[in-house]
Amino acid sequence: MHPPQFTAEPPSTDPVETDSTVSGRPSSSTSGTDSASPAYDVIIAGCGPTGAMLAAELRLHDVRVLVLEKETEPPSAARIVGLHIRSLELMAMRGLLERILPHGRQRPASAFFAAIPKPAPKGLDSRYAYLLGVRQPVIERLLEQHATELGAQVRRGRAVAGFEQDDEGVTVELADGERLRSRYLVGCDGGRSTVRKLLGVGFPGEAARTESLMGEMEVGVPQEEIAVKVAEIRETHQRFWLRPVGVGVYSVLVPAAGISDRAEPPTLEDFKRQLRAIAGTDFGVHSPRWLSRFGDAMRLADRYRVGRVLLAGDAAHIHPPIGGQGLNLGVQDAFNLGWKLAARIRGWAPETLLDTYQAERRPVAEEVLDNTRAQTELLSTEPGPQAVRRLLIELMDFDEVNLHLLEKITAIGIRYDFGAGPDLVGRRLRDIDVKQGHLYGLLHQGRGLLLDRTERLTVGGWSDRVDHLADPTAELDVPCVLLRPDGHVAWIGDDQQDLDEHLSRWFGEPAH
Numbered sequence: 001m002h003p004p005q006f007t008a009e010p011p012s013t014d015p016v017e018t019d020s021t022v023s024g025r026p027s028s029s030t031s032g033t034d035s036a037s038p039a040y041d042v043i044i045a046g047c048g049p050t051g052a053m054l055a056a057e058l059r060l061h062d063v064r065v066l067v068l069e070k071e072t073e074p075p076s077a078a079r080i081v082g083l084h085i086r087s088l089e090l091m092a093m094r095g096l097l098e099r100i101l102p103h104g105r106q107r108p109a110s111a112f113f114a115a116i117p118k119p120a121p122k123g124l125d126s127r128y129a130y131l132l133g134v135r136q137p138v139i140e141r142l143l144e145q146h147a148t149e150l151g152a153q154v155r156r157g158r159a160v161a162g163f164e165q166d167d168e169g170v171t172v173e174l175a176d177g178e179r180l181r182s183r184y185l186v187g188c189d190g191g192r193s194t195v196r197k198l199l200g201v202g203f204p205g206e207a208a209r210t211e212s213l214m215g216e217m218e219v220g221v222p223q224e225e226i227a228v229k230v231a232e233i234r235e236t237h238q239r240f241w242l243r244p245v246g247v248g249v250y251s252v253l254v255p256a257a258g259i260s261d262r263a264e265p266p267t268l269e270d271f272k273r274q275l276r277a278i279a280g281t282d283f284g285v286h287s288p289r290w291l292s293r294f295g296d297a298m299r300l301a302d303r304y305r306v307g308r309v310l311l312a313g314d315a316a317h318i319h320p321p322i323g324g325q326g327l328n329l330g331v332q333d334a335f336n337l338g339w340k341l342a343a344r345i346r347g348w349a350p351e352t353l354l355d356t357y358q359a360e361r362r363p364v365a366e367e368v369l370d371n372t373r374a375q376t377e378l379l380s381t382e383p384g385p386q387a388v389r390r391l392l393i394e395l396m397d398f399d400e401v402n403l404h405l406l407e408k409i410t411a412i413g414i415r416y417d418f419g420a421g422p423d424l425v426g427r428r429l430r431d432i433d434v435k436q437g438h439l440y441g442l443l444h445q446g447r448g449l450l451l452d453r454t455e456r457l458t459v460g461g462w463s464d465r466v467d468h469l470a471d472p473t474a475e476l477d478v479p480c481v482l483l484r485p486d487g488h489v490a491w492i493g494d495d496q497q498d499l500d501e502h503l504s505r506w507f508g509e510p511a512h
């Protein structure tokens with residue numbers, strides 16, 4: 001095995017960008033630091049889960065990363081999100097899963113699709129076949145910690161307000177007027193992304209039709225009384241719950257009175273009014289821990305990259321939380337982008353590698369928006385959608401249907417289009433047994449891996465970026481597999497020349 005970094009050379013030889021003349025709308029005239037060589041390789045706007053994950057992935061390759069976060073403090077809206085199978089696999093691949101597991105609750109991998117209560121399907125092909133319910137701020141804190149331990153700088157209370165890009169880099173302007181120079185800028189700044197807006201990238205889709213209020217608060221009536229009332233209302237309202245989340249503290253979800261354009265949180269009075277309107281009682285709610293609102297808008301960015309500026313996470317796609325896919329999608333965007341952007345900066349990326357980020361990830365988001373649309377329809381109380389829901393409930397008794405839907409939501413069914421080839425090419429490889437333990441344990445440094453049962457192939461001049469494990473006992477039913485740093489299968493075969501072509505395709509020219 002090889003040391004963690006791709007090369008020892010300084011990150012200086014950035015290949016010419018194909019479309020680097022396309023600029024984000026200039027914020028102001030260039031001066032000061034603009035003409036100097038960039039202090040950073042990548043500036044990331046936003047330290048949510050996507051930004052933190054991306055920072056960590058870039059640091060694995062010694063990329064100089066600065067994360068600018070608008071908020072001075074980490075978020076307090078402690079909604080519980082679910083980490084789905086593929087995200088758990090990514091965490092395992094970087095040695096993070098053990099850190100996250102104690103903070104969450106493992107639940108069966110079931111009842112995700114439109115909240116239809118079916119057991120987990122048989123044949124789930126993963127070592128991590130469960131859902132981990134965990135508070136979003138915990139995920140954000142652990143990912144930020146991971147990134148900073150690896151050497152990323154995070155500056156809080158620093159909002160990106162503008163930027164301009166040229167052939168060599170991007171000048172980023174902060175809200176306080178400070179200007180910073182980097183080679184790339186990635187907008188991980190959420191659904192209302194400043195970076196996306198300044199970039200002029202379209203964000204078409206559907207405006208919100210409904211809005212929900214969500215928060216945590218104490219209640220003034222006994223638990224049994226709440227349970228009866230909630231069960232009664234949930235027969236007709238899926239967007240309604242009061243669930244205990246701690247001693248005397250409830251998570252409350254209730255439809256809002258209408259659509260608001262405001263970013264600021266609702267008030268306790270808003271909750272009381274809506275609870276009374278729907279349940280006939282406000283359950284004596286008081287002492288809120290946090291209050292928030294969210295809508296069901298669905299939008300997808302037209303482009304994920306314009307020259308040296310890229311988008312990831314909610315900045316590139318938004319959709320309602322049904323199925324719990326948003327955070328997972330963003331973290332997986334970061335995982336896909338990190339090694340490619342690092343390769344670009346380290347100077348070995350094949351010409352089109354960075355473009356594969358949009359080519360691979362935008363269709364995945366498109367698909368998530370689509371399944372979310374379908375799930376939203378299935379939650380409608382109208383007779384038509386209710387009939388379709390009943391039919392789907394029947395169909396999900398077929399294990400294949402249940403499995404198909406679960407693979408969609410958990411993202412383990414994704415197959416990137418790498419061209420013609422065996423079905424496994426383009427898919428992720430599960431965490432199989434190898435002679436040194438588990439496969440994912442070999443991927444902590446974010447390098448490529450040749451898993452070789454023939455013991456006669458070599459990674460030759462790519463050994464500075466691709467590891468080679470000769471293991472005739474590996475739990476594979478093919479001779480050899482070339483894995484990208486994100487764990488997707490880039491090649492299957494047993495021919496050295498064919499392998500070399502694929503190494504070039506994904507890992508550039510050999511070093512020697």
Ligand SMILES: Cc1cc2nc3c(=O)[nH]c(=O)nc-3n(C[C@H](O)[C@H](O)[C@H](O)COP(=O)(O)OP(=O)(O)OC[C@H]3O[C@@H](n4cnc5c(N)ncnc54)[C@H](O)[C@@H]3O)c2cc1C
Pocket residue numbers: 045046047048049050051068069070071079080081082083136158159160161188189190191193194195214293294312313314315321323324325326327328329330
């Ligand atoms: C009620 C609810 C439940 C959900 N449940 C789930 C679930 O179970 N599973 C799941 O996967 N997803 C879930 N989601 C979705 C998930 O919360 C989001 O998809 C996720 O937070 C997106 O992460 P992100 O890092 O892309 O963006 P964000 O989390 O929005 O982070 C963006 C960051 O950028 C910062 N920022 C904004 N503008 C600037 C600027 N100009 N300069 C610098 N920083 C800036 C923000 O302060 C923020 O910290 C849920 C969402 C809601 C509303």
